[in-house]
Amino acid sequence: MSSQMRQVMRRTALLVSGRAAWVTAHRGKIVEGDMKGASDWQTCTACKQSQRGLATGATGRAAVETNINSKMASRFGVVQQGPPIEVFALNKAFLDDTFENKVNLGVGAYRTEEGKPWVLPVVRQVERDMAANETLNHEYLPVLGLDSFSAAATKMLLGSNVAIDEGRAFGIQTLSGTGALRVGAEFLARQLGYKTFYFSQPTWENHRLLFLNAGFNDPREYRYWDQNKRGLDFDGMIADLKNAPENSVIILHACAHNPTGSDPTQEQWKEIANVMKEKKLFPFLDCAYQGFASGDLEKDAWASRFFVEQGFELFVAQSFAKNFGLYNERVGNLTVVMSSKEAIAPVKSQLTLLVRGMYSNPPNHGGRIVSTVLNDPKLFEEWKTCIKTMADRILLMRDSLRNKLLELKTPGTWDHITQQIGMFSYTGLTTKQVEHLVNVYHIYLLKSGRINMCGLTTKNVEYVAKAIHDAVTKFP
C-alpha cells in the first residue's frame, strides 16, 4: 500500500473517535490495512495489534473492534508478536529472494565452494555403518548422555591434562552448545546462587537471554570490539573485568570469537586469567569452533587448557555443530573442571536433576556419531582432515576478499579480515553500508556488519568485494 493511501487512512481515522484513540495509542507507527472497504482492518506493524472501524464520517460512535476482543474470547489475546530473531529472518529473506546473484553471508553454517551444505564424508560413513549395525537401537540414553561421548569430548578439549588424570574433570552430553550453556548457567544460578554474568560487547546474540532465562538477573557487558581499531579493545576489557564483583560469571569465547573473529593473543589471555583469578571471577568458556578456527584442534584449545592449568574451576560449553557439520542433530558437551573430585558426585546428581526437568536425556543419533569418530583412531584422523579442509577454505576466502578490496583500493583498512579467525568477520561496515549491500546487491549479512566467510566462494568473492567497495564509497 502506498504511503499516500496510508496518509488518507490516517486522516480518515482521526475523524472517528474510537479509532482516534487507537491511532493515538499507536502513533508514529506505520499503519497498514487491506482496504476492503468500510470494515477494513489496520495493523500496527510494531505490536501487531489490529483494529477496524467505519471508514469515514461517523464521528463519535464508531464501532471499533479490536481482535483482542475477537469473537472467540481467548486467554491468550494479550500475547504480543515477539520480535523476529535477526539471523533467521535474514535467512528467510535470502531464501525468498529470486535475484540470481544473491549471496548469503548470514547464518553460521559451513558452505562448500559450490555454496552447498557439506556432510562430512566421515559422518556419512559412520551413519551408514550405524544403519547396518543391528545391535543399535533407539533406547534412552542416560540423563547425562553417552559416557563414551563425553569422555572423548572432554579429552579432545583438555588434551592429556592433569585435571582429567586426577579425575576432577568430566563432561555431560548436551543439546549442542546452546544446551551446554543453558544447563551450565542453570546450575550456576540455582545451585551456586550466582546472579551476575558478563558477556563481550558484542557477543553471540543468544548469550544474554539464555543466562537470564537460566536464573541470572544481573547482565553486564565487558568491552571487546574496538570499531576504530577493528580489533580487540584489550584495555577496555581488562578494565571492565577488574570492576567485576566477585563470583561474576564471565562468558569467554574459547576461540574464533562470534561475531568479531578477533581473539586475544596468548599474552592477553594470560593477563585476562590473572585478573580473573585476582577478582575471583568464574570462567564459562563458549567453545563452538574447536578445530574450525585454525584447522588445528590443539591450537584452538589453547585458551581453555591454559585456564585449567592455571588452576581455575570452570565450565566449557562445546558444540559439535560446526566442526562435525551436525547442526541439526544437537550434539554438545558441557565440560566441568573442579578443584577436587569429592564434589563430583553431588554436582553430577544436581546436573542430572536439572536435565531431567528440562528434557530428560539427550538425543542419541548425533552423540553416537561423534562418539564413534572420536573413539576410533582412524576415523579421528579422517575427521581432522575434514576440519582442515573447512578451515583452509575459509582462510582462502579471507585472503581473496582482502586482496580484492586492496586491488579495488577500497577506502579503509582491511587487514582485520585476514587477522580475524574462524567463520565470522566483523567487517566494520556501518548499518547504512549493510543496508546498501542487502537492498541493492542482494548480499545478506547482519546489521552489525558480521559476515560468514563460508558464504564466499571463488565465484562470488569479486562480486562481494565490488559491492563492499560501492557501499563504502557511497556511504563513507
Next chain:
Amino acid sequence: MAAPRRVVSSGVLRTGQNVLSMAVRSSSWWSNVEMGPPDAILGVTEAYKKDTNTKKINLGVGAYRDDNGKPFVLPSVLEAEERLRQKNLDHEYAPIAGTAEFCKLSINLALGDGNEQVKNGLNATLQGISGTGSLRIGAAFLEKFFPGNKEVYLPTPSWGNHTPIFKHSGLNVKQYRYYDPKTCGFDFQGALQDIAKIPDKSIILFHACAHNPTGVDPKPEQWKEISAVVKKKNLFPFFDMAYQGFASGDVTRDAFAVREFVKDGHQIVLTQSYAKNMGLYGERAGAFTLIAGSKDEADRALSQLKILVRPMYSNPPIHGARIVTEILSDPALRQKWLKDVKLMADRIITVRSQLRENLKKEGSTRDWSHITDQIGMFCFTGMTPQQSERITKEFSVYLTKDGRISMAGVTSKNVEYLAHAIHQVTK
C-alpha cells in the same frame, strides 16, 4: 568440616556461616552443593543390573520390550530409516520450531485429519524434545503468558517428573484426587469434587490416555463430565499424551479425551511424545501445541514460543522427527506403523491377562481385576512399599516403591514366576 553443608540458595551467604563458607570456597566453588536424591526409576534399573539372580525381572523403566525381554525397533521405523538413508539428507539447522511438516503431521495425528483447528490455523505447534521437552516449553510459556492462576493441578499420583518440570519453570504445583487405592481404579467422585474446588482459571493437567503410573483412565462418559466441570470453572486444560496408540492399540480411540475437549470448545495445550508409540525413546521426538482463539493469535504465540526455545537449545534434534515425518506422511508406511503399535499394545494386553490368570492359578484370593482393567504400559498393582521391597529382595523382581510395574517387562516366559512372587508377598 563440622558445620552441615547447605545449598546456597541466594548470592548472599548467611553471616553465621560466613567464615566457614569462605574457607570452604577458597578451595572450591562447589562445596555447598548437596547430593541430590537419586532418581527413583533409574535407580531401579541400576540395582537390577547389579543383581546376579538368573530369574531377575526388571519392571522399572517404561520402555517397551518384546516377548524375549529385548528392546524393539519397530519394522516401520527400520523402513523409514532406510528410506531416509537413501535420501542422503544434510544436517543443516532445523527451524526453531522444527519442520512445518512434522508439526502438521503431529497435530493432525492428535486431533484427526481434517480437523477444524488446523484448517483454520488455530494451532501453534512446535517440535519439542520428546514429551519432557514439550512439557518444559509449555510450562515456560504459561509461566510467562498465562493470564490466569499460575498453578498447575496434577492428578494424584502423576508421572514423577511433572512436578520438577513445572517447578523449574516457576509454576506452583497442586493436586486433585485421581487414583483410588481401595479399588485400584479411578476415583471419579473424588476427582470431580476436587476439580470443582480448584480456583477459577487455574491450569489442570490430564493424562490423555494410559495414565502414568496407575494405568487407570476415565471412561468416555466420565471424560465428558470432567470436561463440563472444567468449563464451568473456566480451568485451562493441559493434556499430556505420551501413549497415543500404545494404550488401546488404536490412535483414534486413545485421542478421545483430547478431541472431546477440543470439540467442547476448550482452548487446550497438548504435549505429544513419540518415545513409546514409535519406540523412538532416545531420539527425543515430541511436539507441543497451543490451540489459540484465532490464526493471528496462534502466530503470535508461536513467535513467543520460539523466543523461549532459542535460549534453551536453539532448535530441535532432527533425526527422530525425520523418522516420524517419513512414517506419517506415507499412507502405506503409516498403516504399517499402526500395525506395529497394535502389536505392542496387544502384547501388553495379553500379558495382563496372563498375569491375572497365573495369580488365580497360584491360589491368590485377592481381586486382581485391575490388572486387566488398567491400560497402557504401567500397572499399579496395589502392593505396599513393604511388599515391593520384599519382592525385590526375595525374588529379584524390580519395581518402584509405589507398587508400579511396567507391563512391558513382563513376558510369556517370566509371567508365571512373577505371579508366584506377587502371590508370595501379598498372600
